[in-house]
Amino acid sequence: MSSTGQTLYRRARKVMPGGTQLLSKRPEMFLPEQWPTYYKSAKGAEVTDLDGKTYLDMSFCGIGATVLGFADxxxxxxxxxxxxxxxxxxxxxxxxxxxxxxxxxxxxxxxxxxxxxxxxxxxxxxxxxxxxxxxxxxxxxxxxxxxxxxxxxxxxxxxxxxxxxxxxxxxxxxxxxxxxxxxxxxxxxxxxxxxxxxxxxxxxxxxxxxxxxxxxxxxxxxxxxxxxxxxxxxxxxxxxxxxxxxxxxxxxxxxxxxxxxxxxxxxxxxxxxxxxxxxxxxxxxxxxxxxxxxxxxxxxxxxxxxxxxxxxxxxxxLNVHKHLMRIGKRVQDGWADAAREASLPVNVSGIAPLGHFAIDLPEGQEARTLFTQMMLDRGILANASFYATWAHTDAQIDRYLEAVNVIFRELRSAIDQKAVRQLLRGPVAHSGFKRLT
Structure with a gap:
């Protein structure tokens, strides 16, 4: 069943060229036809969508603008x-x-x-x-x-x-x-x-x-x-x-x-x-x-x-940067450890508070899209980047990294079985600029 956000996004594309004001917030960049797209409220490191579902944000976190967390x-x-x-x-x-x-x-x-x-x-x-x-x-x-x-x-x-x-x-x-x-x-x-x-x-x-x-x-x-x-x-x-x-x-x-x-x-x-x-x-x-x-x-x-x-x-x-560095390093180390355990070829890059990972396989973008889908099913907004904020707690990082460990293993299995596309419930995420029709 289509979410309120996706329904509204279809309306938006009729009245706004490109659908959103920022390319980085287009749902096609995350999880086409499934991403919540719009929010009702945001506080700390959590976002509540138009359907009232609350997610932990482990992605761009306001595209890097909310360094202290949402609604400080x-x-x-x-x-x-x-x-x-x-x-x-x-x-x-x-x-x-x-x-x-x-x-x-x-x-x-x-x-x-x-x-x-x-x-x-x-x-x-x-x-x-x-x-x-x-x-x-x-x-x-x-x-x-x-x-x-x-x-x-x-x-x-x-x-x-x-x-x-x-x-x-x-x-x-x-x-x-x-x-x-x-x-x-x-x-x-x-x-x-x-x-x-x-x-x-x-x-x-x-x-x-x-x-x-x-x-x-x-x-x-x-x-x-x-x-x-x-x-x-x-x-x-x-x-x-x-x-x-x-x-x-x-x-x-x-x-x-x-x-x-x-x-x-x-x-x-x-x-x-x-x-x-x-x-x-x-x-x-x-x-x-x-x-x-x-x-x-x-x-x-x-x-x-x-x-x-x-x-x-x-x-x-508050020396906020020290928290950003520590939290960001925890996430980057967590990606690397989970990838090693799952035998998944992942490249981790970026300074600690602005981390990124890439799945180094021909089907890497498909696998990244599936990663986002699996995270969304667990109530977490995630892609292949994490922008740390002051509001992120160690307990939230623990929750995220536990999910990363499980999902990386599932991705490895899906890749081996050539089942990544079959597991996706929508199109593959865009990786560059693409005009919407």
């Missing part, structure tokens, strides 16, 4: 007070300055801050500032940095340029052809690739953009080498900390590696799910924001800064 009482209390006082006015909210000073305190290399309300938007702001500061157009990049034209234009000349950085299968319809040739991708921990880009285009590079940490730790020579190359050619070094920030410490992950960027961009974890983003930078770069037009009414509301202040203070006071 301290953040919510601060937000409710801000709403009661008025979230918008003709005047500016003073919390902007307080938040800027807190972020600069946590990142002593930075001098100035601009704010936005979403990660992709903030990355677009950073590129505009870098181009304004340098008077150049080209960008070298590594990793995923949003949906905006500057980034997707990498696929204009070579349609697979973003494979491995974003998602396979991305079309560039709607992206101006005139942007072709401005983007130059390089792979993480491959210093020779960015060296070649700088050698060929250094005088035209406005920025070198990268996540300081991805699925593996950065080689010391790599991250320091990128800094040296940026200095040599005069490009602005931008660290995209939208996902990595406030996971391994109370600040940007780059602080752990001893390399300072010229701009760092934060969103997601800084406000525990409320829309907020920050672009930190050196004054020599950030002041160029006054020489171009970067402005939005939505960036002046009060809820985002208040939520960020409450989140960041709690994060620092």
């Amino acid at each position: 009482p301290d953040v919510n209390a601060a937000v409710k007070a801000a709403i009661d006082l008025g979230s918008m006015s003709t005047l500016n909210c003073a919390e902007d300055i307080e938040l800027a000073e807190l972020l600069i305190e946590q990142h002593p290399w930075a001098d100035m801050v601009r704010f936005g309300r979403a990660g992709g938007e903030a990355m677009a702001i950073s590129i505009r500032i870098a181009r304004a500061a340098t008077g150049r157009d080209m960008v070298a990049f590594c990793g995923y940095h949003g949906w905006h034209d500057w980034y997707l234009s990498a696929n204009l000349g070579e349609t697979t340029a973003l494979d491995g950085h974003l998602l396979p299968g991305l079309d560039t319809k709607g992206v101006p052809r005139g942007l072709a040739g401005l983007m130059h991708p390089f792979h993480y921990n491959k210093l020779d690739e960015i060296e070649a880009i700088v050698a060929a285009h250094g005088e035209r590079l406005a920025a070198i953009v990268m996540e300081p940490v991805r699925s593996s730790e950065p080689d010391t020579d790599f991250i320091k080498g990128v800094r040296t190359l940026a200095d040599r050619c005069g490009a602005v070094l931008v660290f995209d900390e939208v996902t990595s920030g406030f996971r391994i410490n109370s600040g940007g992950a780059h602080l752990a590696y001893g390399v300072d960027p010229d701009i760092a961009v934060f969103a997601k974890a800084i406000s525990n799910g409320f829309p907020m983003a920050a672009i930190l930078g050196r004054a020599s770069v950030m002041d160029a924001a006054q020489e171009t037009f970067i402005s939005s009414t939505a960036w002046t509301e009060r809820v985002g800064p208040v939520a960020a202040l409450a989140t960041l203070r709690k994060h620092r006071e």
Whole structure:
């Protein structure tokens, strides 16, 4: 019998292109035709769907935004007070300055801050500032940095340029052809690739953009080498900390590696799910924001800064990152142990609070989909990733890992019997971008 969520999703696809506002929340990315899709309430590490069924969330947990857990009482209390006082006015909210000073305190290399309300938007702001500061157009990049034209234009000349950085299968319809040739991708921990880009285009590079940490730790020579190359050619070094920030410490992950960027961009974890983003930078770069037009009414509301202040203070006071690291490592070790016991070829990757696993078999995506189905039957939202939160308890991790041990053995048996597809009650999950019809 179809769930209320799936019934509503069929309605959504008729009135909203793509069905959801975020690709990562499409049910086809998890468990087509079975995923609950919509929630009624969420608290801590649990989500209740429209049918009143409560699940333990051991997947993306708000796509990494709710670092403290769903509906954190301290953040919510601060937000409710801000709403009661008025979230918008003709005047500016003073919390902007307080938040800027807190972020600069946590990142002593930075001098100035601009704010936005979403990660992709903030990355677009950073590129505009870098181009304004340098008077150049080209960008070298590594990793995923949003949906905006500057980034997707990498696929204009070579349609697979973003494979491995974003998602396979991305079309560039709607992206101006005139942007072709401005983007130059390089792979993480491959210093020779960015060296070649700088050698060929250094005088035209406005920025070198990268996540300081991805699925593996950065080689010391790599991250320091990128800094040296940026200095040599005069490009602005931008660290995209939208996902990595406030996971391994109370600040940007780059602080752990001893390399300072010229701009760092934060969103997601800084406000525990409320829309907020920050672009930190050196004054020599950030002041160029006054020489171009970067402005939005939505960036002046009060809820985002208040939520960020409450989140960041709690994060620092409780050493939240230590809990995230410990819980995340428990899960990653649990995946590896269960896979070994089941003789299932599984590759575990990612920093501890943002872990991933992949089943290294031709039928790996089918098996991952079956994993999600079996977990859902046990009241757990799960895929091949786990984003740790402050709200996750050891008892919840125990429950999850017990299920992992059983399911990995069942997956091994299903694979051996070539029965994975037969056990699935719906289609295989999508692994890349796919237009819905």
